[in-house]
Amino acid sequence: MDITTYLFIASAIVAALGLALGALFYAARTANLSNFEAGSAVIFDEREPIGQPTDAFPGTPGVFRSR
Amino acid sequence: MSSAVAEAPLPKPSLIQSLSVARSESVDERAERAQIDHSMRGPVLLFIGAAIAWLLIGSLLALVAALKFNLPNFLSDGAWLTFGRVRPAHLNAVAYGWAAQVGAAVALWMMARLSRVAARHGGLLYVACGVYNFGVLIGIAGILSGHSTSVEWLEFPRYASIVLFAGFSLIGIWSVIMFRFRRTGHVYVSMWYILAAFVWFPWLYASANLIIFYLPVQAAVQGPVNWWYGHSFLGLYFTPIGLGAAYYFIPKVIGRPVHSYYLSILGFWSLALFYPWIGMQHLIGGPFPAWMISVSIVASFMMVVPVITTSINHHFTMKGYFDALRWSPTLRFVVFGALAYTLASVQGSLMAVRSINEITHFTHYTVGHAHLGLYGFFSMTMFGAVYYIVPRLVDWEWPSSTLIRWHFWLSGIGVIGMFSVLTFAGIVQGLALNDAKISFLASTNFTLPFLWLRSLSGLAMTAGHVAFAASFVLVLLRSGARQAQPTLLGSAEIDPTPA
Numbered sequence: 121m122d123i124t125t126y127l128f129i130a131s132a133i134v135a136a137l138g139l140a141l142g143a144l145f146y147a148a149r150t151a152n153l154s155n156f157e158a159g160s161a162v163i164f165d166e167r168e169p170i171g172q173p174t175d176a177f178p179g180t181p182g183v184f185r186s187r
Numbered sequence: 188m189s190s191a192v193a194e195a196p197l198p199k200p201s202l203i204q205s206l207s208v209a210r211s212e213s214v215d216e217r218a219e220r221a222q223i224d225h226s227m228r229g230p231v232l233l234f235i236g237a238a239i240a241w242l243l244i245g246s247l248l249a250l251v252a253a254l255k256f257n258l259p260n261f262l263s264d265g266a267w268l269t270f271g272r273v274r275p276a277h278l279n280a281v282a283y284g285w286a287a288q289v290g291a292a293v294a295l296w297m298m299a300r301l302s303r304v305a306a307r308h309g310g311l312l313y314v315a316c317g318v319y320n321f322g323v324l325i326g327i328a329g330i331l332s333g334h335s336t337s338v339e340w341l342e343f344p345r346y347a348s349i350v351l352f353a354g355f356s357l358i359g360i361w362s363v364i365m366f367r368f369r370r371t372g373h374v375y376v377s378m379w380y381i382l383a384a385f386v387w388f389p390w391l392y393a394s395a396n397l398i399i400f401y402l403p404v405q406a407a408v409q410g411p412v413n414w415w416y417g418h419s420f421l422g423l424y425f426t427p428i429g430l431g432a433a434y435y436f437i438p439k440v441i442g443r444p445v446h447s448y449y450l451s452i453l454g455f456w457s458l459a460l461f462y463p464w465i466g467m468q469h470l471i472g473g474p475f476p477a478w479m480i481s482v483s484i485v486a487s488f489m490m491v492v493p494v495i496t497t498s499i500n501h502h503f504t505m506k507g508y509f510d511a512l513r514w515s516p517t518l519r520f521v522v523f524g525a526l527a528y529t530l531a532s533v534q535g536s537l538m539a540v541r542s543i544n545e546i547t548h549f550t551h552y553t554v555g556h557a558h559l560g561l562y563g564f565f566s567m568t569m570f571g572a573v574y575y576i577v578p579r580l581v582d583w584e585w586p587s588s589t590l591i592r593w594h595f596w597l598s599g600i601g602v603i604g605m606f607s608v609l610t611f612a613g614i615v616q617g618l619a620l621n622d623a624k625i626s627f628l629a630s631t632n633f634t635l636p637f638l639w640l641r642s643l644s645g646l647a648m649t650a651g652h653v654a655f656a657a658s659f660v661l662v663l664l665r666s667g668a669r670q671a672q673p674t675l676l677g678s679a680e681i682d683p684t685p686a
Contacts, residue, residue, distance in 0.1 A: 152452075161444050174442065
């Protein structure tokens, strides 16, 4: 291996580590690593709230309700 | 969906504006779900359509390759259909053409939904899709015409891999833009998985190609690089996208938040910590330093942490809601995928044990494991995701429940059959290979009946794919009578309390 290859491998490792640490730091700084359970509800909203299933086989009798 | 909302004019920032350091808040309006789906319709359907086309091509190549085990003269007149070309063509068609692409489609849609903003620069995704598929096309053609690199999982010739990399990089750039302009403060766990996958894959693919083909390391070192890439492709691209989808669709379909969000975050960061060390266990018995292989074995076992946390989470989220598997196609596929993930991961950890690896290495057992992971887990999860996403994009319900049910049972039984057959055949084959009294020919002949069963399982899966493709075409054509309350408009009138 020549020096170019070593340099490439070293920089790839440093870049990967840097990205991972950066992401972890960002997560901590933006409070993504605290108050975990509140985060689990972000996929729901007023149109599709908690407690409301959102999928069924097409044409399932009695499954759907008009809005 | 309200058409007024769906057709509301979307703000159109320039690409330079999106990439510039200074943010323009004027275009950062929080969008409605319908508006988001409307903005993602073209690119996501294009990616899914192309992925399904590659799934059919890959399935056909798989059948040809599988039949050649028992019928070696089958389609052997031309060099381009010999086993040595058809088999890698199958692998690359399903891995890059189908799986990676449908994963990207599902992840892109989830990214927009989780960002709560209408898609910016949809044109970038059209270009990405075109470039990416051109890369896959010339790659498969290159393999069939004899230009394979012969490095497993990286068989595409150099002229194809660079195109594929360029196409995927555009997807990554688009995702970063969406993440940057998202309107949600909290980063949901699926978004962590998706972002990581979109960063990891280009990094892995570029690094492996550079180190093996462009700045080649010594020949003996190319093996570890090859298997570091091969295994990481599964664990750092397919796994995060599959898990990200499961963490989104299971709670969303049943209308219940994930059981323990803390565990889901723990699962993500432990995957990120342990998985990149895995791969060298493929080289047990090879001419490599023992410490190198041991590191991967240890990391394989440490993967128990994210696997168990994820499995516990999925199980307890579903607890009391298993009845929902009867009425939700998405849930049926995704839960199947989640179960297969647990099984494949535990099996993978055990396969890293030296004494077990001595038996399973070089046998059909490994092929069974690969199908359980990439098909049982990943593809089944993606099927479920597609069944959820497409009606919301085309504003039309799936035309036939029967086709969906056929797809599920054919794919499910097919992959269970293939996994069972290859696992049993592989163990006996491995024991025979390690027995000096049994000839190599005898150990191979023993597997022949199982290889017929493998082809039969593959045939069932292919039939399932045809049903899936037919459903997709029919829904695009808006075939059949429109449901009074399609899935995307209504919500299930089912008692949401646990059974």
